[in-house]
Amino acid sequence: MTQDERSTPTDSTSEHTPSTGAHMPALERSVVGSVGVALMGAGLRSARPLQKLVLGTVGAGLAAMAATGRNPIATALKIRQGAGGEVLVGDAVTIGRPAAELYALWRPLENLPQLMTHLERVEVLSETRSRWTVKAPTGEVSWEAEITADEPGRRLAWQSLPGAAVENHGEVLFRPAPGNRGTEVVVRLAYRPPAGTAGAIVARLTGEEPAQQLRDDLMRFKREQEVGHAPTTEGQTSGRAAKGGEA
């Protein structure tokens, strides 16, 4: 069974067909394509096996990107876009705890900053409305959101309200994992980065990127639930500490 077949029919995010990479303009396609073909040629002509391999691989990659019309950088960075141009982020983790227990930790939205560390705070305004604040390089950014679906023990979905600085929607699914392995926690987010795809690329390159943040958050959540803490080496001894450097 695929993941899509298992998702609930009311699932608001899954209607997007994710596409990997951003579409490239025609000129960019032909330039990238010719560079790719040239590199492939150079690779084939090279007498040195390693050079052959590297040039051939890079060349073939570029040519393929040109042929499919995807922005090679966005593609290389695995930035996924929805049909409407928003950036899609999704990840999943299996946690050895019952779904009801994990759902109960997510449902009080004011607790979310403990689970998703890039969130500065969430203020609950009413049964369904909340105000979300994140730290940005320019200061704080906030927006109002409303809960669009709440199925206790199974699913939670939200959507930013019109006029939000960062338009976004998302959902968390809690699915029983087969074979007594606990719960599959699936998070899907869609957002419109303030500076478009370029903004998403810069964010990815500087490490301030929702896909990586989400992965880190899910792993930390899993570890807190399973082990009670996240493992660490911070503060351990090393030859660096001896010289007054970082430990």
Place this chain on the structure above:
Amino acid sequence: MKAIVWQGTNKIGVETVPDPTLLLPTDAIIKITSTAICGSDLHLLDGVIPSMEKGDILGHEFMGEVVEVGREVKKLKVGDRVVVPFNIACGVCDPCRRGLFSACDNSNPNHRMAEALYGGTSGGGLFGYSHMYGGYAGGQAQYVRVPFADIGPHKIESDLSDEQVLFLTDIFPTGYQAAEQCGIIPGRDVVAVFGAGPVGQFAARSAQLLGAAHVIVIDRVPERLAMAEAAGCQTINYEQDDVLVALREATGGRGPDHVIDAVGMEAHGHGPGALVDTAKQRLRLSFDRITALRWALLSCAKGGTVSLPGVYGGLIDKVPMGAAFAKGLTFKMGQTHTQRYVAPLLARIEARQIDPSFVITHRASLDEAPDLYKTFRDKHDGCIKVVLNPWA
């Protein structure tokens, strides 16, 4: 305290560093009484394992005495004598509960690094083995911090010497797992072992313990072959003989029922980045190493098992998959689930079925360790296994 520190490629030194401290309530601090240099440490010396940082403390085969425990440690107490598996496991995640301790989901703080290289998956942490494997300080030192102290460390309550139990931390379980996963039929199956280094030696003796009818060991270093012969194995020197012909002859044309590749291609390091770096420096060496895997597949009998305790890190090509398919071979591989083997193998040592100290050729202090890394790497002076006493 004194510790062996990685200072850069081909630079290993003895330094005075701060004593380790408890960082989490499930940690313990061990005063190390014996520690060893492992074949895989040589790839740290060579600088082919990515994500090492200057100042990292090396070493993943060590044992000693518990001197401090965190408030959540239940099984260990100060004064206990323990051996410590080289891989770090949480004991509660799904892989750990299935006994797949080296695949622990939760013990590697740098899961991000491994996931980037290995398709969204990371193994557990390792002591003293690069930041990709967690960046944990190692045990070629006078003291070490041991995380998840109730899961890894195993108490030694008999009067066996350090040298008899030290290798429960890595090379004995590694060789044993390699033999066990062959599914040897006692009294019937012939097992060939490529590579007669420490892991190959333990794989060969484990195959005997598991009832192999005959064990054949392939290497080129005379003292390693002599050590295998001393255990009653047949040996083949691949520099003097055509390996495939010699193995056919030794097995009546069938080929060995199972083949253990204890060579690996560790010199390739881990991941695509290291692959390119390493290929540049080491095209010839890596070619040699792939040969062991190729021989393993070509020589193995129909329906046999190819078991890989040797480490493979990146991409390899020219693997004779046609031969493997035609013969219906089974591949078994992976990092050792050490925690699974410590108790049963300790029982075998206590029952005098094996004395693992046979593999030791050199004993030294920490101060002598940097030189011995090189002696071991160059296989000089008959060097097969080095044990260090941190207090000598």
